[in-house]
Amino acid sequence: MSVVLEMTGVVRVHGQGAGEVVALAGVSLTVREGELVAVMGPSGSGKSTLLNVAGGLDTATSGSVQVCGREIAWLGAAERAEVRRQDVGYVFQDLNLVPALTAAENVALPLELDGVRAGVARERAIAALVLVGLESARDRFPEDLSGGQQQRVAIARALVGRRQLVLADEPTGALDSVTGDAVMRLLRDRIDAGAAGLLVTHDARHAAWADRTIHLRDGRILRSDGAGEPADLMEADA
Numbered sequence: 001m002s003v004v005l006e007m008t009g010v011v012r013v014h015g016q017g018a019g020e021v022v023a024l025a026g027v028s029l030t031v032r033e034g035e036l037v038a039v040m041g042p043s044g045s046g047k048s049t050l051l052n053v054a055g056g057l058d059t060a061t062s063g064s065v066q067v068c069g070r071e072i073a074w075l076g077a078a079e080r081a082e083v084r085r086q087d088v089g090y091v092f093q094d095l096n097l098v099p100a101l102t103a104a105e106n107v108a109l110p111l112e113l114d115g116v117r118a119g120v121a122r123e124r125a126i127a128a129l130v131l132v133g134l135e136s137a138r139d140r141f142p143e144d145l146s147g148g149q150q151q152r153v154a155i156a157r158a159l160v161g162r163r164q165l166v167l168a169d170e171p172t173g174a175l176d177s178v179t180g181d182a183v184m185r186l187l188r189d190r191i192d193a194g195a196a197g198l199l200v201t202h203d204a205r206h207a208a209w210a211d212r213t214i215h216l217r218d219g220r221i222l223r224s225d226g227a228g229e230p231a232d233l234m235e236a237d238a
């Protein structure tokens with residue numbers, strides 16, 4: 001299975017001087033096609049920073065981050081944005097749906113930004129909405145959808161196209177357990193179809209959908225459970 005995400009010795013320091021915070025203190029992690037890795041750890045341990053750096057929304061202070069074989073740390077802002085759009089799908093805590101766009105338009109947006117013609121983008125967006133069981137809501141605006149429906153629109157947007165890397169930060173949020181399980185099923189299906197994923201969660205039941213779990217503490221991987229990947233190292237202790 002090919003490697004989709006390869007992080008090596010990644011350090012991320014926020015702020016400067018007295019206000020400096022080391023959010024990631026040397027994280028190495030390999031995620032392959034077909035693999036979903038759960039990321040757990042207390043508040044402030046670096047989970048969101050890990051996701052943001054993995055997906056090129058934030059840059060590492062040092063270390064290497066490769067997505068589909070491309071070193072994103074070395075890319076300029078425009079090329080990094082291209083990798084984000086083409087290869088990375090995100091599902092965040094705050095769903096970031098655009099209120100003025102319908103469900104289908106929200107899902108089509110990353111494709112259109114990437115130059116896919118509007119008609120084709122809409123077709124693919126609707127196909128993704130069918131997958132999440134929301135075809136009938138395609139022309140509705142976010143404010144007319146329930147929380148669970150909005151979550152599924154966000155998932156459809158993350159999974160549309162051929163994204164190789166799916167990054168999910170508490171994707172089930174405040175959903176009831178039935179809807180939450182449906183969202184996890186969708187994520188798992190997408191991974192099984194050949195993507196790689198990182199899933200930040202506080203919920204051990206959701207982590208159970210992953211192939212392995214890494215535990216972060218103070219910006220380091222404390223331990224990795226499940227089908228062990230020897231490359232998930234604690235840099236400081238290695």
Ligand SMILES: Nc1ncnc2c1ncn2[C@@H]1O[C@H](COP(=O)(O)OP(=O)(O)OP(=O)(O)O)[C@@H](O)[C@H]1O
Pocket residue numbers: 014015021022023041042043044045046047048049050
């Ligand atoms: N933009 C920023 N500027 C300064 N410090 C930051 C910034 N982003 C994160 N931090 C700090 O980096 C550390 C790691 O934060 P991060 O959000 O990655 O943790 P987390 O594990 O996702 O926490 P939570 O579970 O509460 O979301 C924290 O100490 C946080 O305060």
